[in-house]
Amino acid sequence: xxxxxxxxxxxxxxxxxxxxxxxxxxxxxxxxxxxxxxxxxxxxxxxxxxxxxxxxxxxxxxxxxxxxxxxxxxxxxxxxxxxxxxxxxxxxxxxxxxxxxxxxxxxxxxxxxxxxxxxxxxxxxxxxxxxxxxxxxxxxxxxxxxxxxxxxxxxxxxxxxxxxxxxxxxxxxxxxxxxxxxxxxxxxxxxxxxxxxxxxxxxxxxxxxxxxxxxxxxxxxxxxxxxxxxxxxxxxxxxxxxxxxxxxxxxxxxxxxxxxxxxxxxxxxxxxxxxxxxxxxxxxxxxxxxxxxxxxxxxxxxxxxxxxxxx
Amino acid sequence: xxxxxxxxxxxxxxxxxxxxxxxxxxxxxxxxxxxxxxxxxxxxxxxxxxxxxxxxxxxxxxxxxxxxxxxxxxxxxxxxxxxxxxxxxxxxxxxxxxxxxxxxxxxxxxxxxxxxxxxxxxxxxxxxxxxxxxxxxxxxxxxxxxxxxxxxxxxxxxxxxxxxxxxxxxxxxxxxxxxxxxxxxxxxxxxxxxxxxxxxxxxxxxxxxxxxxxxxxxxxxxxxxxxxxxxxxxxxxxxxxxxxxxxxxxxxxxxxxxxxxxxxxxxxxxxxxxxxxxxxxxxxxxxxxxxxxxxxxxxxxxxxx
Numbered sequence: 350x351x352x353x354x355x356x357x358x359x360x361x362x363x364x365x366x367x368x369x370x371x372x373x374x375x376x377x378x379x380x381x382x383x384x385x386x387x388x389x390x391x392x393x394x395x396x397x398x399x400x401x402x403x404x405x406x407x408x409x410x411x412x413x414x415x416x417x418x419x420x421x422x423x424x425x426x427x428x429x430x431x432x433x434x435x436x437x438x439x440x441x442x443x444x445x446x447x448x449x450x451x452x453x454x455x456x457x458x459x460x461x462x463x464x465x466x467x468x469x470x471x472x473x474x475x476x477x478x479x480x481x482x483x484x485x486x487x488x489x490x491x492x493x494x495x496x497x498x499x500x501x502x503x504x505x506x507x508x509x510x511x512x513x514x515x516x517x518x519x520x521x522x523x524x525x526x527x528x529x530x531x532x533x534x535x536x537x538x539x540x541x542x543x544x545x546x547x548x549x550x551x552x553x554x555x556x557x558x559x560x561x562x563x564x565x566x567x568x569x570x571x572x573x574x575x576x577x578x579x580x581x582x583x584x585x586x587x588x589x590x591x592x593x594x595x596x597x598x599x600x601x602x603x604x605x606x607x608x609x610x611x612x613x614x615x616x617x618x619x620x621x622x623x624x625x626x627x628x629x630x631x632x633x634x635x636x637x638x639x640x641x642x643x644x645x646x647x648x649x650x651x652x653x654x655x656x657x658x659x660x
Numbered sequence: 661x662x663x664x665x666x667x668x669x670x671x672x673x674x675x676x677x678x679x680x681x682x683x684x685x686x687x688x689x690x691x692x693x694x695x696x697x698x699x700x701x702x703x704x705x706x707x708x709x710x711x712x713x714x715x716x717x718x719x720x721x722x723x724x725x726x727x728x729x730x731x732x733x734x735x736x737x738x739x740x741x742x743x744x745x746x747x748x749x750x751x752x753x754x755x756x757x758x759x760x761x762x763x764x765x766x767x768x769x770x771x772x773x774x775x776x777x778x779x780x781x782x783x784x785x786x787x788x789x790x791x792x793x794x795x796x797x798x799x800x801x802x803x804x805x806x807x808x809x810x811x812x813x814x815x816x817x818x819x820x821x822x823x824x825x826x827x828x829x830x831x832x833x834x835x836x837x838x839x840x841x842x843x844x845x846x847x848x849x850x851x852x853x854x855x856x857x858x859x860x861x862x863x864x865x866x867x868x869x870x871x872x873x874x875x876x877x878x879x880x881x882x883x884x885x886x887x888x889x890x891x892x893x894x895x896x897x898x899x900x901x902x903x904x905x906x907x908x909x910x911x912x913x914x915x916x917x918x919x920x921x922x923x924x925x926x927x928x929x930x931x932x933x934x935x936x937x938x939x940x941x942x943x944x945x946x947x948x949x950x951x952x953x954x955x956x957x958x959x960x961x962x963x964x965x
Contacts, residue, residue, distance in 0.1 A: 478675035479682075480943050482902035483920070483936060487686045490924055494691050591801055598803045598906060599921050611803075618807045618910065622822075625811060632804040639799035647795075 358576070358653075365652035372648020375641035382638055386433035398427040398608060409626070419627055420620060429634060432608035435516075436635075439523050439609070440590035446528025447589075448582055451535025452571070458536070459543030460566045470540065477533050485526050485592065486601050492522035519603050523596065527589050538581050542574045576653035583646035587639045594635065610635045661955060668951050672944040679940040680933065684726060687924065687932055688719055706739075726933070735937075736930030740923070745934040748919060753938075755825055756904060756915035759834055763900045763907075766839025767846055772889055774843070775850025779858060779885070780877070790847065797844025802903055806837040806910035823912040834911040838903050842896050846889055853888035857881050883957055890954050894947035901939055 356364075367373050389395055396413070402422030410417045416425040458469040496518050503514045546552065547570060555565045590610075596602030597611025605612055610631055617628030710716055714725045729736065735745040778790040810833070814820045819829045857863065858881055866876050905917035916935060923932040 475671065475675055475678065478671065478944060478947060479679055480898055480902065480940055482905070483679075483939060484682070486921065487683060487924060491686055491690050498691065587799065594801065595803070595902075595906060599909065601921065601925070614803055618803065621807045621811055622815075628804075628807055632800075632808070636796075636800045636804060639801075640795060643795055643799055 362576075362649075362652040366648055369648040369651060371644045372652075375644040375648070378637065378641045379645065382433070382634070382641070383437070386430050386437060390427060390430050390434070395427045395430065396424040398423060398431040399606065400424075416630055417626060420616065420624075425627070425630060428608045428613060429610075429631060432610050432613050432631070433634070433638075435520060435603055435607065435609040436590055436593055436611065437638075439520050439527070439593040439603075440586045442520070442524040443527035443531065443589045443593075444582060444585045446524065447532040447585065448535055448578065450529070451532035452539050452578065454532065455536035455539030456543050456566055456571060459540035460547060460562070460570070462544070462547075466540070470537075473533050473536055481530060482592070482595070484530055486596065486599070488526040488530065489522045489596060490601055492525055493518070496522055515607070519607050523593055523602055527592055531585070531589060531592075535578075535581055535585070538577055539574060542577055543570055546570050546573055580646060580650040580653055583642065583649050587642040587646070590642075591639060664955055665948075665952060668948050672948050675944055676937070676940050679936060680730075681723075683933060683936045684723055685719065687927060687929055688722075690927060730937075735934045738923070738928055738931040740926045740928045741931065745930050748931060749916070749934055749938060752914060752916045752919060755913050756908070756917065758831060759838060759904055759907065759913060759915060760897075760900055762831055762835035763838035763842065763904070764897065766835055767842035767896060767900070768893075770839070771843035771846025772850050772886070775847040775889070776854055776877075776882075776885075778847065778851045779854030782855060782858075787851075791851070794844040794847045797840050798848075800841075802837050802841055802906050803910060805840065806833075806907060809833045809837055810910070823910075825911070825913045825915075830911075834907050834913055837910070838900060838907045841903065842899055845899075846892060846896060849892050850886065850889045854881060854885035857885035860884075887954065887958050890950060890957060893953075894943070894950040897946040897950075898943045901943060 366376075390398075400423060402418060404422065405418050406420055406422045408414070408418045408422070414424045414426065416429070419425050419428060454469065454473075458466045461469075500514060500518050503509045503517075504511055543566075552565060552569060555569045560569070593602055593609065594611030594614060597609050598615040600615075603609040603612055605616075613631040614628065614635065617631055621628050714722055717725075735749075737743070738745055738748055741748055774790050774794070778787040781787050810822045814822045814833060820833060821830055824830050825834075863876060863880060866880055871880075904913075904915065905921060907913065908915045908917035916938070919931060920935040920939070922928070923935060
């Protein structure tokens with residue numbers, strides 16, 4: 350007689366995700382977009398995004414420039430890909446920062462409970478009331494001003510490569526501000542999960558075995574919350590990519606001539622009546638990326654956390 | 661109930677206080693200041709600012725004077741516009757307020773009915789279609805939607821303009837651009853809330869008693885089902901305010917959004933402080949109103965907090 354192999358949570362979830370056509374399609378679309386943004390520019394197929402060619406500005410698609418050239422004659426496709434790198438990097442690094450803070454804060458608050466929990470959550474309530482974008486604009490302006498002051502030191506005295514320093518000066522203020530101000534919801538999600546999980550018998554068993562609090566919280570309880578954390582992380586990324594684009598659109602994010610999707614959209618909007626191509630193409634790629642991330646997040650929620658899905 | 665409201669109000673005052681304090685010191689930590697601006701201010705304004713706001717004193721002293729002046733109703737002078745901040749606000753507030761109110765009306769009038777209908781026709785073509793459009797609305801930001809509206813609608817319809825804020829027709833496209841994204845969020849939240857309530861036992865009981873579909877929805881489902889949507893109205897309003905910065909730029913609306921971003925860039929301390937006070941205060945007030953409405957709708961919340 351053969352004992353039937355049980356299904357793990359993850360293989361079950363994978364099966365459910367595959368049945369959700371929109372989410373599955375989104376997953377593959379994202380794989381394509383990511384590889385295009387991060388791998389394609391390393392190949393010789395794609396021209397340098399910063400080479401200007403003013404006589405050929407606004408030139409339509411040609412053999413050397415598949416999507417044509419922009420207002421400075423730069424190759425639109427390579428601008429799009431390098432801009433995508435920046436936008437995606439900001440989205441991911443900011444999300445990483447925010448989930449580390451959010452998980453730690455929420456887990457401690459939920460695990461400690463009682464008065465500590467009350468105070469910690471009241472602080473989150475107050476922070477929640479602060480207008481997110483207003484603070485982000487102010488903080489990122491301050492941080493980029495501070496980092497800019499040290500730009501020369503990094504290049505001259507520490508002899509860091511210029512492109513790396515350029516990248517840091519551009520994206521670090523955004524990643525830090527968005528990440529440092531965007532963790533409240535994650536903290537609330539994790540806290541409520543920890544509150545209910547810590548009452549389960551296996552945690553009681555861990556306590557009676559004399560495990561340390563740190564071990565119980567981070568090794569016993571948190572791994573069980575991976576589902577909600579993954580789901581919420583996936584839904585955070587598109588929000589943060591959107592925040593970066595909004596800041597760049599308003600002129601307080603990534604600074605030209607560096608490219609990001611927000612920059613391309615705001616530049617494209619200037620030529621919308623004469624050269625709508627410059628707006629259409631970045632708009633399409635940007636919206637498809639956000640749409641895919643959102644669909645994937647929704648699909649993951651249905652797959653990993655069937656109780657939370659409202660279908 | 662009263663205790664909850666007072667509690668919330670105190671929290672709102674605390675939030676506003678924190679916001680103003682953070683802004684005050686943040687903008688002074690940035691390199692450059694209101695007096696060494698590239699757009700040099702006139703000697704009179706400079707003198708006036710130094711006199712009123714004691715810019716030559718340490719920051720903590722300035723901070724105390726700021727509160728003293730604010731509490732006596734003085735918002736200060738704008739160093740770049742050479743005008744009292746109160747005057748700039750009173751000139752640009754009407755356009756922003758109109759845009760915000762219209763955006764909110766569009767968001768509520770499209771989002772909530774769409775969510776209710778999607779929940780009632782659960783898993784139908786209409787539900788799936790509405791939710792796909794809502795997902796589109798969340799993923800297509802206003803700075804994509806706005807220019808697209810300008811190209812495809814404003815250039816085709818004779819009485820609509822690509823940009824400007826003259827006659828009431830000019831209000832249509834900016835407020836649609838602003839409101840549709842929020843409508844999409846509201847539709848998703850409303851649908852989830854309604855689905856949750858519609859699967860409750862008391863709805864099934866009402867159905868079994870033979871109550872008509874219409875009165876089940878009106879009398880039993882709506883009050884509970886709309887709670888998440890009402891709770892979202894506060895954040896939705898904050899979204900609209902920050903969204904209006906972008907929409908005002910796209911359609912060249914003479915509102916407060918430009919002043920906010922520019923005053924931070926130009927280190928125009930008092931204009932920025934005035935903008936933050938106004939935006940932050942509005943968000944706090946709307947959050948408070950949404951909380952009170954929520955407590956009215958949901959008896960379980962009345963004694964919490």
